Amino acid sequence: MSEPIIELHELTKKYGKFTAVDHINLSVQKGEIFGILGPNGAGKSTTILMMLGLTDPTSGTVQVCRINSTRNPIQVREKVGYLPEDVGFYDDMTGIENLLYTARLNRIPEANARTKAEELLERVGLPVDTQKKAGKYSRGMRQRLGLADVLIKQPEVIILDEPTSGIDPAGVQEFMDLIRQLREENGLTVLFSSHHLDQVQQICDRVGLFGGGKLLAEVNVNELQNEEHGLENMYNRYFGGGKSHE
């Protein structure tokens, strides 16, 4: 494989006595879709926040695009798009206005931003010329707008934190197809955090199993593809049977 684009080295985050993330070592290659799989409270979100420099690690280092996220968070955030869990928008602005605001925060010139925003709205399957305020959007539409919002800064890496929670199954399928397309067309690296085993299995190249703040295993999905229920067995081995489908 090519060069690693995300590198975690002995990354640890403690809240008082509680260890949320416990000495994680991980590297993600360029162009990969890497899944972070684990139950709630496994330390997935905290790890993501540290990658973005939104919270400081207690010890260890994070490098994204060869930049230290803790020391130079601004430069990292120029290259990384982050879609938080249950993303929110300014309710009294339309979808495109929200996108343009993000574009301005990323210092994208106004003229480019508008064409780019329209292009992206079309891409994620939202109506372009509408006066509909973002406050009236359904959960699924918000999530699509969130994806457009992440892409407007033309990132090298996108980090999606539970992007499919609260969307209906058909919507989830479209969303996943979209992510796969993006990877193929733009060569994006995608970090996909989820607790849905089937979604991770369907889309990711490699999966990291998180539990109790530790990286329990790294799995290559293609290799497991040959075995029936390969990842599922693995998941069950770590987190107990029967919980794999929520």
Place this chain on the structure above:
Amino acid sequence: MNKIQSPFWVIVRKEVADHVRSWKFIILIAIIALTCMGSLYTALTNIGAAIKPNDPDGSFLFLKLFTVSDGTLPSFVIFINFLGPLLGIALGFDAINSEQSKGTLSRILSQPIHRDYLINAKFVGALIVIGSMLLTLALLVMGFGLIAIGIPPTAEEFLRIIAFVVVSIIYVAFWLNLSIFFSIKFKQAATSALACVAVWLFFSVFYNMIINLVGKAISPSAMASAYQVISYQKFMLNLLRFAPSMLFNEATTTLLMPSVRSLGPLTMEQVHGAIPSPLPLGQSLMVVWPQLTGLIAATVICFALSYGSFMRKEIRSR
């Protein structure tokens, strides 16, 4: 527009636009404009009676527009003293927690901007709105007054009014910062609004009562020496000065009534031989300098507190 704006001013612009379009601001500006027009009306109807012969403030007729009242409606200054906190609270109480509950906070902070841009822009945006509003109101009052009484303000009167506007902006900025601080500390916008209103009510209603109680308990006996009485008076006054509205009140009355020479008790000895004449602006400013510093310090402390707690806040999605 081809120039690329700095992200900081992008946020400020959005904040200002949000405030100006919001209903709470429209309602507040309506209330404040109406009350100011009301106080201007009472001032204009009573301005003739307010001028007495040998009044040292007589040559500052224009300033009376802001301070005169016949008792039916309070004067412009009293209104700003009372409604200014409400304005500051209204613009700040949901600054951060509403972004958090809408889920926009983590999205905005994951953009390539410094974290303090957001909090600074929230403060600057609201301050621009407050500043332009108070300046407009003061200029409107001056304009109407000019038409009604037909005497233009002198340069010194104009400067005094501008100084009054600046003090008002600092005063409202104090309440703005306090409410921004509460908006970081409390997750619910309603809680932070209530906390702000509680502080405001405490200082505007209960604080005086408590001071009166304390005053009764420690008042010197009728046999006390003059020195004791004076030190008691000074102590009480200093206690009152912990309330920001008291500082504002002292600062503005001194600025708008040039004959005010001291804000503390004066002995007959000190007053003896003094000619009751107005002070020049520089001297008035000297009199209220401690009050001004106090107000600015309180504002800065509140901002520092909110800045500190925002920078250390952990940003999670809603």
